[in-house]
Amino acid sequence: MKGQVNGSPKPDASRVPLVFGVKHSLILFHGCIAGAAGVCNALVRFTIVEPDGTRSPAGEGPLWTAQPAAKGQILLSSTSMTVGFGRGDKLGKYKVLATAIDMEANKQVDASASFALQ
Secondary structure: OOOEEOOEEOOOHHHOEEOOEEEEEOOEEOOOOEOOOOOEOEEEEEEEEOOOOOEEEEEEEEEEOOOOOOOOOOEEOOOOEEEEEOOOOOOEEEEEEEEEEEOOOOEEEEEEEEEEEO
16 A cells, blocks of 8 residues: 555555456646657657467557746646456456657657556
């Protein structure tokens, strides 16, 4: 258990089993380089890794295409990922991979999160 909400323990989302339903992923970030037009040109690619190691593209889109954040400000990505699960899906530990690419800076950052389908 991590953190507290209103005095009650808050569960760690990676430890909460998902029986059947929907899982959402989004990116919180800070820092991108503005191009000549004064705006960022960054995108994010999502991939799902199934329990057997199979990788499947799970969408991509703009991470941020506006002015860079002010110093110390954290932004919510323009694109998120939503995936649904049903009875035919494999049980076990899944991983969401996100690759954020700043096209102006020519840099990328990788992040991941895990969850269980039981």
